[in-house]
Amino acid sequence: xxxxxxxxxxxxxxxxxxxxxxxxxxxxxxxxxxxxxxxxxxxxxxxxxxxxxxxxxxxxxxxxxxxxxxxxxxxxxxxxxxxxxxxxxxxxxxxxxxxxxxxxxxxxxxxxxxxxxxxxxxxxxxxxxxxxxxxxxxxxxxxxxxxxxxxxxxxxxxxxxxxxxxxxxxxxxxxxxxxxxxxxxxxxxxxxxxxxxxxxxxxxxxxxxxxxxxxxxxxxxxxxxxxxxxxxxxxxxxxxxxxxxxxxxxxxxxxxxxxxxxxxxxxxxxxxxxxxxxxxxxxxxxxxxxxxxxxxxxxxxxxxxxxxxxxxxxxxxxxxxxxxxxxxxxxxxxxxxxxxxxxxxxxxxxxxxxxxxxxxxxxxxxxxxxxxxxxxxxxxxxxxxxxxxxxxxxxxxxxxxxxxxxxxxxxxxxxxxxxxxxxxxxxxx
Ligand code: UGA
Numbered sequence: 001x002x003x004x005x006x007x008x009x010x011x012x013x014x015x016x017x018x019x020x021x022x023x024x025x026x027x028x029x030x031x032x033x034x035x036x037x038x039x040x041x042x043x044x045x046x047x048x049x050x051x052x053x054x055x056x057x058x059x060x061x062x063x064x065x066x067x068x069x070x071x072x073x074x075x076x077x078x079x080x081x082x083x084x085x086x087x088x089x090x091x092x093x094x095x096x097x098x099x100x101x102x103x104x105x106x107x108x109x110x111x112x113x114x115x116x117x118x119x120x121x122x123x124x125x126x127x128x129x130x131x132x133x134x135x136x137x138x139x140x141x142x143x144x145x146x147x148x149x150x151x152x153x154x155x156x157x158x159x160x161x162x163x164x165x166x167x168x169x170x171x172x173x174x175x176x177x178x179x180x181x182x183x184x185x186x187x188x189x190x191x192x193x194x195x196x197x198x199x200x201x202x203x204x205x206x207x208x209x210x211x212x213x214x215x216x217x218x219x220x221x222x223x224x225x226x227x228x229x230x231x232x233x234x235x236x237x238x239x240x241x242x243x244x245x246x247x248x249x250x251x252x253x254x255x256x257x258x259x260x261x262x263x264x265x266x267x268x269x270x271x272x273x274x275x276x277x278x279x280x281x282x283x284x285x286x287x288x289x290x291x292x293x294x295x296x297x298x299x300x301x302x303x304x305x306x307x308x309x310x311x312x313x314x315x316x317x318x319x320x321x322x323x324x325x326x327x328x329x330x331x332x333x334x335x336x337x338x339x340x341x342x343x344x345x346x347x348x349x350x351x352x353x354x355x356x357x358x359x360x361x362x363x364x365x366x367x368x369x370x371x372x373x374x375x376x377x378x379x380x381x382x383x384x385x386x387x388x389x390x391x392x393x394x395x396x397x398x399x400x401x402x403x404x405x406x407x408x409x410x411x412x413x414x415x416x417x418x419x420x421x422x423x424x425x426x427x428x429x
Contacts, residue, residue: 001025001184004073004080006102008035008066010046010158010259010325011119011151012083017055018162020064022187027073028066039066047324047351050159070102074109079180081149082106082130083119087263094123094267103130107137110144115177118148121204121264123271127171127197147172147181148197150204155258156322167191171200205271208264209282214249215256216288222252222428223295232428233410252427254382254408255292257319257328262286292427293333296380296408297341299425303404304377307341311401313376314347315369316383317356324352326359330408331382335360348372350387370399378404384411393420 001024005016008030016028030036035045042056058064067073074080084098099120106116118130131146138144148171153161168190170181178194185192195203222232232252240247256262265282272279297307304310319329326332331347338345345363349356353365366372369388373379373396381388388411397403397420405417407426417424 001079001180002077003027003184004029004070004077005119006030006070006073006080006082006106007084007098007120008032008039008045009083009085010048010155011121011153012081013039013044013046013055014048014051014153014158014162015081015083015119015151017051017058017064018159019184020058020061021054021163024063024184025076026058026064027076028064029068029070029073030066031068033068036066036068047322048155048158049322054159070105071109074106074114075111078113079115079117079184080106081117081119083151086120086122086267088266091270092266093270094263096122096126096129099126099130100133103133104137107134107144110134110138110142113143115145115147115180117181118146118201119151121150121208121260121267122148122201123205123267124198124201124275125271126201145172145174145177146197147174147177148200148204149181150200150207152204152207155325156320163188165190167193169193169195169200169203171195171197171203173197205264205268208261209268209285211249212256212261212265212289213281213285215251215253215261216285218250218252219255219292219427220288225428230428235428252410253292254296254330254334254427255289257330257332259325259327262289262328290333293330293337296334296406296427297337299406300378300380300404301341303423303425304402307338307343309342309344310377311344311346311375312338313366313372313379314345315372315379315381315388316385317347317349317360318352318383321383321385322351324355326352326355329359329383331356332359334380334382335363346372346374346376349383350385352383370395373399375399375401377402378406380406380408381411382408384409393417393422397422 003019003024003026005012005028008028016026020026044052086094089095127148168185225232236250269279269282317331348366403422405422405424410426414424
């Protein structure tokens, strides 16, 4: 099967590379010429474990190629995935102009039947817009179908998630489209759920909203643990043992970030409002998430007093480990608030520093955690990179101005650090 993927962002690129790995002939398109130039040289624009190797191998096998031309992809591929970005507008709604533009271009390039599949995360009813856009731009007599096939991969484990999904959701009104997509995904041996297009769109937003809600729920409980002397890790385990609830996404911490959960919450709240539903629950999910950062700064002030001119070291900048992605990272909100308090900031991230420099200024970027620790009055662990697990805490302590550690991810053994005379504080422990 020949597949075209429009948009070489996270989802598009992983989708294209993985489909080629499955043996399909794939052409990936992006309107960013520089990105395409690098991809043609076998260089991925994002850090994702295993992706570059897989990309190169499939390029060598001539199953994967890159182009700047939608027309080329449409002429060569029976199935076209739209995986362009849907950023948040100032008013919180999803900006679908790229989806619309690409749909128009696809339509104009079509000379025979094509199946157009939404892979970008989009609000419910976007499929209708894609259908209408194609219908009004396609040459007369050319048949086509539209489907929604949301992607559930996570950054950092994207290849595994794509290749071993919990489920594949196919939303479309067309039996022909279902047959094509079932055949396409068959090698993955995953449960396939065929729905109408709107339900598929809603599944994606609901899944991300539910995950965000789980995180904010456990963070709210973590705050109660802190005030009552309970341990959130034990509470989460006790809840998670109930199969109806499960363990996943019950790790308390400084909050969620990334390109998806925060953006999708905004978009979901807005599309619900448009449909006449005030989804207050999700607004509280956002508020709890924001308060995790504010609460961390308060904790620090409780230990150190005024933060003015105190040096605060930050370990980890990306929104989670194994990615260089800084979008909506909790570290950004934390740094802003520390700056407001006139603290001096040092920070380090194993992979994300170059990217972080595009988002953060006025801080001291360090070459390793020890340089961060030197003369710092506190360290805040924001991202649980493996590299931070086994630091030499004797050395860290000797370098610090005051031995204070705020563990924003409950990553360390608090007792062991307290035994080393650190003032240690986790999130709900
Ligand atoms: C999320 C979803 O998990 C994917 O299923 C979805 O496909 C993706 O969004 C998307 O819509 O494209 P991702 O943003 O890559 O994936 O990362 P997650 O692993 O979900 O983590 C999101 C944030 O939640 C991170 O900041 C992480 O540190 C935080 N988190 C996660 C917690 O604070 N606690 C947890 O228990 C789990």
